[in-house]
Amino acid sequence: MAELPSGLLEACVVVGASSEKLRDVYQNKSSELPLLEAEVLQIHAPPFVSKETNSSQVIAPAFSRVQKRRSFIKKKKRDRSTDTLPNGDSMTRPEGSSTTEDISVPKDLDLIALPQLCFPGGLQLAGEQRDDSYHYLVFTDLFGNRTHGVVVQYYRAVQSFHESLVQNGGRPKTRLLLVQLRTSRQGDFEETVKEFSAKLSLVPLPPPGSLHVSFSLRPLQVLLPSREDPDGPLVDMDLHLPLLCFSHTALLQVLSCLLQEQRMVFFSSDWSKLTLIAESLLLYLQPLSWQQPYVPVLARGMLDFLMAPTAFLMGCHISHLEDVAAETEDLILVNIDDGMVQSSWSDAVDLPSIPAAAAESFLSRAECLQIHHDLDSCHTGAATDVNAARSQRRDWQRRLNTQIQNIALELVVNTFSGVQDFLNHEHRVFNSEEFLRTREPADQMFYKKVLETHIFHSFLRDRLNRKLDAFSRMEQKTLSLSHRSRAMTESPRHPPLPKGTRSDFRTHTGPNPKLSKRLGASLPNLDQPLNDAMASLVLNRRRPQSVRRMTPDAGLKSPPKVVRVFRLPEFPPPLSYHYVKNYYSDMAAALGKALNATPPDEPALLARYHYLRGLVNAVSNRHLDALEDFQSLYKTDAEIFPSQMVKSLVDSMPNVERIQAEKRPEIKGLISRVIRDQEREREGQENRSEEAAVKHFQLPKKYLHLEEFVKCVQESGIVKDQGTILRLFDALTVGHQKQVGPDLFKDFYTIWKETEAEAQEVCLPASVLERIETGECVFKLSSSVKTSHGVGKIAMTQRRLFLLTDGRPGYVEVARYRDLEEVKVSSAPFLLLKIPSLKLRVKGKKETFEANLKNRD
Secondary structure, eight states: OOOOTTBSOSOEEEEEOOHHHHHHHHHHTOSSOOEEOOEEEEEEOSOOOOTTSOTTOSSOOSSOTTSOSOEEEEEOOOSSSEEEOTTSOEEEOOTTOOSEEEEEOOTTOOTTTHHHHHSTTOEEOOSSOOOOEEEEEEEEOTTSOEEEEEEEEEEETTTTEEEEEEEESSOOOTHHHHHHHHHSOHHHHHHHHHHHHHHHHTOBOOOSSSEEEEEEETTEEEEEOOOSSTTSOOOOSOTTHHHHHSOHHHHHHHHHHHHTTOEEEEEESSHHHHHHHHHHHHHHTTTSOOOSOEESOOOGGGGGGGGOSSOEEEEEEGGGHHHHHHHOSSOEEEETTTTEEEETTBSSOOSOOSOHHHHHHHHHHHTTOOOOHHHHTTTSOOOSSHHHHHHHHHHHHHHHHHHHHHHHHHHHHHHHTTGGGGEETTTTEEOHHHHHHTSOGGGHHHHHHHTTSHHHHHHHHHHHTTOOOHHHHHHHHHHHHHHHHHTTTSOOBSOOOOTTHHHHHHHHHOOOTTSOGGGGSOOOOTTOOHHHHHHHHHHOOOGGGGSOOOOTTTTOSOOOOOOEEEEOOOOOSSOSHHHHHHHHHHHHHHHHHHHHHSOTTOHHHHHHHHHHHHHHHHHTTOHHHHHHHHHHHHHHOGGGOOHHHHHHHHHHOOHHHHHHHHTSHHHHHHHHHHHHHHHHHHHTGGGHHHHHOOEEOOOOSSOBOHHHHHHHHHHHTSOOOHHHHHHHHHHHTTTSOSOBOHHHHHHHHHHHHHHHHHHHTOOOOHHHHTTSOTTOOEEEEEEEEEETTEEEEEEEESSEEEEEETTTTEEEEEEEGGGEEEEEEEEEEETTEEEEEEEEEETTOSSOEEEEOSOOO
């Protein structure tokens, strides 16, 4: 029986005091109980059964020597074949067996640090029974992938015997197990833990969506929720815990420090709070992802980690707070127990705050949350059934989590909305200087710090890769709402710059006053397709409206989502190969019935059932049936298609199955698709470095030839069309060598930005808005000039030129770009002078439109 590709349990490890150390303590009869060093006592990891397992054996060995995993060598130095524990239990070692046992463990499990993390305060013996306690661990590999573990500490009445159970991959209800372990003899202990672990290893994790999985650990029914977002993490925790620990203002302060990637240490007297609070806060920042070292629980012997010079997020016991503050510098200290945030050098945190508009929206929304279950549910009657009570509490928590995630996501969107306006996707450039100038002066220091972080770089990379995540979806929704709300009242145009922006540009770059300002007029990209123009329009919107101004209770009541639950069969009593095989057969049959009972108009639900049945068929070595189930996902919901799992199945198929697959057209097509994808992946490996790159636009520092000039203009966002850029290059190099100097380019760029800022200040009257199309915005606006249709300002959008007449504002259509037949610059007599004149010949119009190019002001 193969290992479940996506199962609940990865490993179960027993950590505690060795029998030798316990025997020594018992024999010494000391009045003071010493602090012992914890050791790894047992390791249980799937697969737990194999085809060769003896049918008379209740359960197969917990670890297989043929697994391709690194080994942990546990040396046992014993002088006799039988070890006696203080309570009289004996542990017999077979005669002639080796004193060194080769134990195969999961590849991502660090057995060296694990004992310390299970007992971060040390393994303390006790002379009386104490309550069980839980805390949570997070292991991060070199690629940033995280594995979560649950640590259960319990006291067993074997004189002073203290052990700990570590369980990866979920939060099972281990109290049922602990009842058995406290009363079991040492000889039964290992089999009890092993059987519990083996049951959990049979549980498949549900795919993202609205299908949950439940299983029975009598008398409890355990529910495994699924991820709502395929790209997001599973949220199976109480996200309102930070709101119970911190004031809303302090919470925003902590989030601001995280966004600025400070060196942060959380403190609490309760080990469990450290990971729960840290995990919740990182979920608040989704889809932004923490990129720095992350160790939410530090054991007492690991405090030297806090001397690391890089940014990090770590957690310590509250008893170390004063020592850490005295011995370290530049740390942000977060006291979870008191809800306080301070720095190691002062009681205050001298760091920029989250932008005021985004913070205000967050505060108003958070005030309306009902985060106390008893108050929110006092109108309902108490459930008499324990499973019903747990279900009610779970439904309440799920609704509250959704509300909190929406509020936190709005905070992130309001903080970083508008970043898209300064991205050049073709050249993968972010114009950070221009982005900063559009921020409010009081917020610029915050953004300067955030723009230098890894977390923001990763966020930019996802924007440039056009990742459709929760941020993108909410930003699009915000755009559509704000666009509809101001369509009848405001002039659509480029995002306005803060007051004083034009003078800021001049101060920053110092343009040559002798350079004609006409050179700064942004040139239209006449060859740009309509679709590109619309895409550009979507990205260019008015930034102040991007912050969602909502009534206090708006958006808190999310519509209920229909959730289905698939109940797994009862676990087989003897966990041998034959019974486990029948268990998976029963599960596949139950999924088949669920598929037959699901109507065709629910493709998302059909896809989840096919996914689960594909997992079961894969672990049962029915590879062709598994591939057929996964092939069905293309018809129902391709977003949850497990590409890596399917590739592994295809690569491991023997020739006999390959021949059989050729006779089944859908599987044959799937295999061909997988092979093509693998070839494309190999071909595209060299492009991955480009997908990860993010460049920041900088003004040139050397002379530019034509090819370099084209690239620089395109990266700056001035214009995209190469023909237009070539004409601009010719205009800037008249009478000179065919190259543009850095000072000239800086002056041109500055004047272009000044002219753009002027155009953004135009406010079109309602009579004009009625004439142009929805979403059309003004790119440039001239000064008042004399034209053949009267005196006014020529406005340019992405589709047309029109005249805003002076005096009583009016609209005169000049031309749509597609109707232009001739554009000519000539001269017109004015008294004894001749001034430049622009003449346009428009298709379908007899008269030529003419405008003087000399400003009247």
